[in-house]
Amino acid sequence: MSLQNDIIKTALLGTDKIQFQLPEELSDIKDGITTKQEDKEDAFLKSAAIAFIYEESGQEAKDSINTIPECPDDTREELSASTSQHLEDALLSKDEVFFEYLLTKTLEADKTVSSKLVPLLLNRAIEQKRKAEKLIAVCGKTGEWLCSLNPNWQRLTLKNEEQIDWETGSLEDRKLFLARLRTTDPDKALQLLQAVFEQENANNRAEFLEILEIGISVKDEAFLLEALKDKSKKVKEVALKLLQPLLGTEINNLYINYFLDAVSIREERSLLILKKKVIEIDPAVLPSDDLFRYGIEKVSSVKGVDDQLFWLSQILSFIDPSALAERYQISQDEWFKLSIEHKQISVFIPYLAAAAIRFRNKPLAKNLLAHEEAFREELLLILSEYERYEWYDKYLESRFPIILGLLLNDHYSIIPQQLAERVVKRLAVNPYVITQPIYTRLALSLPVGIKSFLSKYIEEGADDYQKRYFSNQASNMLRYIELREGLTF
Structure with a gap:
């Protein structure tokens, strides 16, 4: 030795x-x-x-007993030979877009890949950790068996803290593990983080702290309040960001109580006979210093907006809209109507949008989307896929890149024919607005009925560079639509 x-x-x-x-x-x-x-x-x-x-030299050979277990049989069906070949071709040719599509559809069909492909996919899982879970899933029992024999693959199947060395594991491995544990057992994840928190450097502490957003609850308040005393500014910022919207905590209660004290809803006469509700702000109600200690900016940074309205606007983004409407004993739609009727509507809009996104409030999101100036991509993500189509139609022209990105979702949902034709027409006018991989990705979500519509673009524009470019893209999209049609899982 x-x-x-x-x-x-x-x-x-x-x-x-x-x-x-x-x-x-x-x-x-x-x-x-x-x-x-x-x-x-x-x-x-x-x-x-x-x-x-x-x-x-001169040492006696050690006895070796073959203890390799047999590979268990898989209960799931294997992917069809033709589709398996497409998967292998896409992997080897680095056609990432089509490979990801085939991988997703294989999972949806609850199939496994042939044993020939398993080592290739396990190596890919080592290289692309974000996709590891999906890649391992399609490898089935063969993948699990090989992972148990090869130390390089073995870490792909780690599932609990006894199987990870927190001290020597990479930051990404530990973050991934903590996020998974937070999903399955939030309390246990919090206990683990509390035990190791002080041993980590400031950047690590901040990144681990952000993971607490998964399954966050009032149970996390005490730990987050301690994190507010951290030496690192970044750590304190993350802790405050998590505490501000957390209903039932000291900080959130401070926000709500000040808002309710300062803002009331009263009735006023209109046209002598009619009565209508209006928001009234009492300028005499001043906040405690704690309000500013817990993240509310003290001096207005918006021209023409006084400090108090600026405080209330900021607070509005941290209060659950449904809880606020309940406190005022009005509907959420009515609360929104009163908010935008306020004389300084432009101040409220971005904070209302932030609240809708933060608390995934669907009624408020729909109300905001009806106003062009309130549009934010995240508001659409609150709605179901079916509910979004109304807004896709409304905003396709003015927000084309955003809408196209949302249409190309992880489920490979097929775009309705009429909307798909509008997308293709828009791209024909400006074909350089997206890249080649996005054209391929779009093809995998286009309806079969669009083939004849695409064919018109393939046949035209031989002498025009831009039209010729789009003709090539249309031809490529048509090829992928036909490839998709021929797949069996």
């Missing part, structure tokens, strides 16, 4: 600082190496090779 240690020491420190020496009994060989050496490194490498052979 001492020879091995000397070799390692020389390799680490370099041959200029230390020179590995063979034992005396190998002096003849040592002299021969010294005589013929090209340089110190050459002598070291040759001496190290001789030393390893010398240590192993």
Whole structure:
């Protein structure tokens, strides 16, 4: 063992600082190496090779018993041979878009890949950790079996803290593990983070803290309040960001109570007979210093907006709209109507949008989307896929890149024919607005009925560079639509 240690020491420190020496009994060989050496490194490498052979010589061979378990049978069906071939071709040709599509559809069909493909996919899982879970899933029992035999693949199947070395694991591995644990057992994840938090550097502490957003609850308040005292500004910012909208906590209650004290809803006469509700703000109600200590900016940064309205607007983004409407005993639609009827509507809109997104409030999101100035992509993500189509139609022209990105979802939903034709027409006018991979991705979501519509673009524009470019893209999209049609899972 001492020879091995000397070799390692020389390799680490370099041959200029230390020179590995063979034992005396190998002096003849040592002299021969010294005589013929090209340089110190050459002598070291040759001496190290001789030393390893010398240590192993004369030892009795160790008994070896084959204990490799048999690969269990898979209960799931295997992917069809033709589609399996497409998957292999896409993998080897680096057609990432089509490969991802085939992988997703294989999972949806609850099929496994052929054993021939399993090693390739496990290697891909090592390279692309974000896709590892999907890749392992399609490998079935064969994948699990191979992972148990190969140390390089074994870490792909780690599922609990006993199987991960927190001290030596990479940051990404630990974050992934903590996120999974937070999903399955939030309390246990919190306990783990509490135990290791002080040992981590500031950047790590901030990144681990962000993971607490998964399954966050009032149970996390005490730990987050402690994190507010951290030396790192970044850590304190993350802790405050998590605490501000957390219903039932000291900070959120502070926000709500000030808002309710300062803002009331009263009735006023309209046209002498009619009564209508209006928002009234009491300028005499001032907040405590804690309000500003917990993240509310003290001086208005919006031109023409006084400090108090600026405070209330900020607070509005941290209060669940449904909880606020309930406190005022009105509907959410009515609360929104009163908010936008306020004389300084432009101040409220972005904060109402932030609240709708933060609390995934569907009624508020729909109300906001009806106003062009309130549009935000995240508002659409609150709605179901079916509910979004109304807004896709409304905003396709003015927000084309955003709408196209949402249409190309992870489920590969087929775009309705009429909307698909509008997308193709828009791209024909400006074909450079998206890249080649996006054209391929679009093809995998286009309806079969659009083939004849695409064909018109393939046949035109031989003398026009832009039209010729789109003609090539249309041809490529048509090829992928037909490829998709021929697949069986």
